[in-house]
Amino acid sequence: MSQEATPRHVLIAPGLDVVSLFRRAEELFAPALAIERVVAASEERVLFVARDKVLKRRVALRVHLLPGTRSRAWFERESELLAAIDHPGIRPIYSAGEADGWAYRISKWIDGESLLDVVSRGPRPIPAVVQLARDLLGVLEYVHAQRLVLRRIVPTTVMLDLTDRAIITDLRYANACLDLAPPEPDPLDIPFLAPEVRGNLPGEPSSDIYAAGALLYFAVTGQRPAEEPEAVVAPRVLRPACPQAVERIILRAIKRNPQDRYLTAHEMGEDLLSDLGDYVFQATVKSPLAISPAEDPQAWEKRLRRALGDDYELLRELGVGGFGRVYLVRDLALEREVALKVLHPYLTSDPEVVERFRREAQLAAQLQHPNIVSIYEIGGRAGLQWYTMAYVKGKSLARLVSEEGPLPVGTVVRLLRESLSALEHAHSLGVIHRDLKPENMLIDDATGSVRITDFGLAIAVHGLGKYGGASSHSGTPEFAAPEQLLGERVDHRVDLYSLACVAFYALCGRTPFGGGTAEAILARQTAGRFPDLRKERDDVPEELVAVLERAAARDPDDRFPSAAAFRQALDDALRPWWSRPVRWLGRLLADREFTNEREKRER
Missing domain, CATH: 1.10.510.10 (Transferase(Phosphotransferase) domain 1)
Structure with missing residues (x-):
């Protein structure tokens, strides 16, 4: 569903005259915007989707209705904060101002769905969870460098666009707005708030680390984490296909004591990267040097994990041969275990070998027989070449x-x-x-x-x-x-x-x-x-x-x-x-019958 707020989140407060709000918005913004519809409305705020007539694009129009109130100051503070931030993972605003008593801001309209809506259909695919982790941690690394703590990142405020990229849409509860924010959090938000910020306290960067871990837990299991960190059920209990690396970073991120969590978002990302690799790096990382067959297996595995990226989780080594190594891996997209054979880079440093390897693997992939191990995929990255096949226990x-x-x-x-x-x-x-x-x-x-x-x-x-x-x-x-x-x-x-x-x-x-x-x-x-x-x-x-x-x-x-x-x-x-004589007798009789027929024709 291509909209920011799906029907589950369309909040139209009782008693509001939505038609009047729509018509007034048309009058106030008609020179520049064509108002399309009301998405959400309360006594204080209204969200419209509109079309920019000049730039011919959809935009989100947020207005605040009550001048001279504490919530108006809160709205304006958030607008100022959003204007000061320049990161693709946070919704940008295009303009802000006041029109006939309405404070407003115009921002990017995100075609997509909230994380809550997406997960309501089931847990996210593992590669999508890893992508979410990278997006969230990238945002946190940026805002923490600006001395901001977001404090409240919940499934309704994380939008996933049509490319599955996560965008944070709400900074109202960041520490820069805390003096104006209401003290009581929504009960549904509590599982995603670090214990130290639930009492309307400023928090610290590790508080956002907690929120990121809770969101990843929600995405990978389809369930909210328990409010008390000690009561959280490990993700792999609920979803065995969850990679160990993902479970590890989640459980560390949602520790009760901030000192037990990751110190920075960068550290959390590096921990994930050390096992699952980073597909984003594939265009910037140079191909590894030739690896000797006798190279330290740990160094080999670390290099392979980075090359496999989000596609496969490396589980264990199955064997070593003259051509390379065979590993048991989990296909994160299809959530199944497969065998992965990776060739030694000293063999694939020759382009002719790589071409022959791919050609022969493509031919072998055509074989479909119960006594032949099926080849699933041919791949390569960062100087490594591999193919995956059925895992035979x-x-x-x-x-x-x-x-x-x-x-x-x-x-x-x-x-x-x-x-x-x-x-x-x-x-x-x-x-x-x-x-x-x-x-x-x-x-x-x-x-x-x-x-x-x-x-x-x-x-x-x-x-x-x-x-x-x-x-x-x-x-x-x-x-x-x-x-x-x-x-x-x-x-x-x-x-x-x-x-x-x-x-x-x-x-x-x-x-x-x-x-x-x-x-x-x-x-x-x-x-x-x-x-x-x-x-x-x-x-x-x-x-x-x-x-x-x-x-x-x-x-x-x-x-x-x-x-x-x-x-x-x-x-x-x-x-x-x-049974043998019978068969030979059959052949003998058949030969004799053929001879007799031939003799008849010759007469």
């Missing part, structure tokens, strides 16, 4: 095997089927993984299913270099196909080779060709066949061994032509023995 296959040892044959076969289904989908869209390995295969705790991640990331980071993007968690190409290690042209069959090697690892607890350098692994691949699984696991069916050996053939032409063919061969190999 579980372990990687590498960790699972490391902790539990070789897996049962049935489990490995199921993971193979699911992985091949995923590869079939990806390959149909022209996406090749190129770095399939146990670390990139996540096992969901809830379902036991596999979820493959990092499609295309290897080539995005390394390009088509000497080893074709092959790498593993430790930087060794233990699961790479020979043609990758030779730097030759690769196709989707490299993923089939890698998957066969992963299956060997899951069944035996070790890689098929050992570790070491790429050259050493390539030499072992060239010198010998795929290791005989049955020498280490006699419970592995010979038919499964044959399927894996074909998938891991040195020559790509000797492998299965597709993931679908690999999966079909796997199903055929593990089909119960009693």
